[in-house]
Amino acid sequence: xxPRELVELINRKAAAVGTxxxxxxxxxDTFKAGDPDAQITGIFTTGMTTFxxxxxxxxAGRNMIxxxxxxxxxxxxxxxxxxxxxxxxAKKAFIEQNKLIIWRNHDLAHRMRPDQLFAGQLRTLGWTAxxxxxxxxxxxxxxxxxxxxxxxxxxxxxxxxxxxxxxxGDPNMIVRKVAVGVGYAxxxxxxxxxxxxxxxxxxxxxxxxxxxxxxxxxxxxxxTALGRPRGIIFLGHMGTEDSPMTVVADWLRGFVPGIxxxxxxxxxxxxxxxxxxTDTLPVRRA
Amino acid sequence: MxxxxxxxxRNFCLSGGQALAITGLAGxxxxxxxxxxxxxxxxxxxxxxxxxxxxxISGRPEAAVTGVALLSNPTLAALRKAVAAHCSxxxxxxxxxxxxxxxxxxASAPFAAMAASAISAxxxxxxxxxxxxxxxxxxxxxxxLNPRANSGRDISAEATAARFGWTAHRVPGEHPIYAPxxxxxxxxxxxxxxxxxxxxxxxxxxxxAMRLRSILIVPGTAEVVSTTQAxxxxxxxxxxDVREWEVVTYINDSAEAGLPKALVATGRILSEQPLVERxxxxxxxxxxxxxxxxxxxxxxxxxxxA
Numbered sequence: 001x002x003p004r005e006l007v008e009l010i011n012r013k014a015a016a017v018g019t020x021x022x023x024x025x026x027x028x029d030t031f032k033a034g035d036p037d038a039q040i041t042g043i044f045t046t047g048m049t050t051f052x053x054x055x056x057x058x059x060a061g062r063n064m065i066x067x068x069x070x071x072x073x074x075x076x077x078x079x080x081x082x083x084x085x086x087x088x089x090a091k092k093a094f095i096e097q098n099k100l101i102i103w104r105n106h107d108l109a110h111r112m113r114p115d116q117l118f119a120g121q122l123r124t125l126g127w128t129a130x131x132x133x134x135x136x137x138x139x140x141x142x143x144x145x146x147x148x149x150x151x152x153x154x155x156x157x158x159x160x161x162x163x164x165x166x167x168x169g170d171p172n173m174i175v176r177k178v179a180v181g182v183g184y185a186x187x188x189x190x191x192x193x194x195x196x197x198x199x200x201x202x203x204x205x206x207x208x209x210x211x212x213x214x215x216x217x218x219x220x221x222x223x224t225a226l227g228r229p230r231g232i233i234f235l236g237h238m239g240t241e242d243s244p245m246t247v248v249a250d251w252l253r254g255f256v257p258g259i260x261x262x263x264x265x266x267x268x269x270x271x272x273x274x275x276x277x278t279d280t281l282p283v284r285r286a
Numbered sequence: 287m288x289x290x291x292x293x294x295x296r297n298f299c300l301s302g303g304q305a306l307a308i309t310g311l312a313g314x315x316x317x318x319x320x321x322x323x324x325x326x327x328x329x330x331x332x333x334x335x336x337x338x339x340x341x342x343i344s345g346r347p348e349a350a351v352t353g354v355a356l357l358s359n360p361t362l363a364a365l366r367k368a369v370a371a372h373c374s375x376x377x378x379x380x381x382x383x384x385x386x387x388x389x390x391x392x393a394s395a396p397f398a399a400m401a402a403s404a405i406s407a408x409x410x411x412x413x414x415x416x417x418x419x420x421x422x423x424x425x426x427x428x429x430x431l432n433p434r435a436n437s438g439r440d441i442s443a444e445a446t447a448a449r450f451g452w453t454a455h456r457v458p459g460e461h462p463i464y465a466p467x468x469x470x471x472x473x474x475x476x477x478x479x480x481x482x483x484x485x486x487x488x489x490x491x492x493x494x495a496m497r498l499r500s501i502l503i504v505p506g507t508a509e510v511v512s513t514t515q516a517x518x519x520x521x522x523x524x525x526x527d528v529r530e531w532e533v534v535t536y537i538n539d540s541a542e543a544g545l546p547k548a549l550v551a552t553g554r555i556l557s558e559q560p561l562v563e564r565x566x567x568x569x570x571x572x573x574x575x576x577x578x579x580x581x582x583x584x585x586x587x588x589x590x591x592a
Binding site: 048050051052055069070073074075081082085086087090091150153154157161162163164165166167168171184188190191193202204205206207208209210211212213214215217218219221222223225226228234236237238269270271272273274276277278279280281282 | 363387404405416475510511515529537539555584589
């Protein structure tokens with residue numbers, strides 16, 4: 001099978017389960033590299049096409065990668081700003097020398113019902129979305145039992161294995177209901193007045209964004225100051241959209257015969273925190 | 287480790303005999319007398335014109351100023367502290383209202399209805415309403431400080447370099463790159479903690495032992511195009527906030543490309559504190575009689591051991 005045939009098959013299968021092609025073709029879900037008419041030797045799905053993922057794919061003898069995120073450091077993968085940047089050129093040369101084929105699956109995975117990334121993240125977290133009709137894009141989860149924000153953080157970190165997570169809010173606040181985010185798809189706290197915490201990926205800090213994107217941390221701090229405690233656990237982009245690409249690999253295996261298909265973790269980009277930065281629970285001030 | 291900020295809340299805001307002005311004076315008569323000779327908000331922000339563009343967010347430019355509060359993060363809690371210190375002029379690199387207002391042109395964009403609904407929810411939220419009411423009730427005038435960055439000068443980066451003791455080590459050129467001696471990823475992290483208070487929000491890329499000959503400073507949020515172009519000329523990026531699919535991936539790929547670069551991201555709010563401090567000093571120098579508070583915030587983030 002060729003990559004072009006594979007993508008056509010994926011789109012037909014998606015349509016057959018209720019996700020027809022978008023009327024506006026996705027600018028994200030395109031071939032980023034390689035010959036769409038070559039023969040596929042094997043496929044890895046992953047959260048991010050890091051250089052390290054490329055090396056591991058080659059070492060495993062597979063020539064096609066289906067990442068969720070971009071390859072060349074910008075959502076649109078337009079590389080003109082990179083010019084003769086040596087890091088970009090080294091990555092591009094490695095892809096070309098090894099005849100790797102990269103087809104991004106971002107928008108389709110999010111358009112599937114259920115959204116494959118949210119489904120994967122709920123599975124990772126071991127949670128079931130509250131039954132709400134119509135189902136919100138970002139799942140709401142009533143926890144099996146209330147817990148402190150600190151305990152919830154320990155739980156989410158243990159489930160996802162993220163070491164570069166960041167949390168804002170009172171560690172002792174009680175969390176009953178959470179909104180789940182993945183990647184930069186971050187629940188908007190003002191639209192969810194009855195949730196106590198967000199367990200999401202990444203969101204811009206500070207107020208440089210334009211509404212409706214907003215500084216969620218500052219909003220949570222102000223709600224807390226008003227006596228309505230709110231917390232946010234930022235698990236990072238790869239803490240929320242890497243392992244969920246397992247769902248895409250599982251789905252593909254169901255209808256793509258004779259080609260090895262597996263998930264290959266990109267992993268967190270950040271180094272493990274140094275001693276002194278690993279457990280930084282705030283100390284209550286008098 | 288303890289923080290060793292040059293100007294902490296304790297030793298900066300009450301300097302120059304201003305403690306009495308803040309804590310010892312109260313009562314309507316005294317307030318009226320102070321207001322009668324107080325400069326107006328517009329006059330005070332004009333003293334910052336070489337450092338930042340002051341963007342009016344709330345209040346009146348012609349309002350008499352009873353005191354100035356420099357806030358790195360204008361949360362409700364910080365505004366309350368400012369009012370408790372009798373400050374009526376709030377200056378911050380951030381707006382209290384969480385973002386820039388919506389672009390009217392976006393009303394016809396895809397998902398415009400969803401965006402409008404989210405914005406409406408924000409405007410109806412307890413936090414937004416309480417903040418708006420608090421600012422109005424206390425007659426606060428609020429300006430956002432957009433730091434100057436042009437003609438090869440980046441005021442916020444220069445303020446950060448000064449805080450780190452690197453001013454003399456500026457590398458000639460258009461980018462705010464510094465070459466302090468004896469630097470490694472590990473020592474840079476230690477400095478980010480000591481000078482900016484970075485703790486639970488600090489994230490980094492690179493071998494802690496990696497030697498750094500040059501460091502690019504991008505306070506605030508590191509935008510991908512300008513940052514990657516400048517980073518070609520430096521070994522490391524010291525910044526506030528970063529997007530994982532942009533600058534972070536570029537730096538993460540650098541070691542595999544045989545050209546290792548490092549990242550130390552402290553969080554945006556902390557990264558802007560040197561700018562806030564520099565603006566505070568400018569106000570104090572220009573208006574020594576006006577009470578001033580520079581509220582230094584701790585790292586807003588924490589983490590648990592993975």
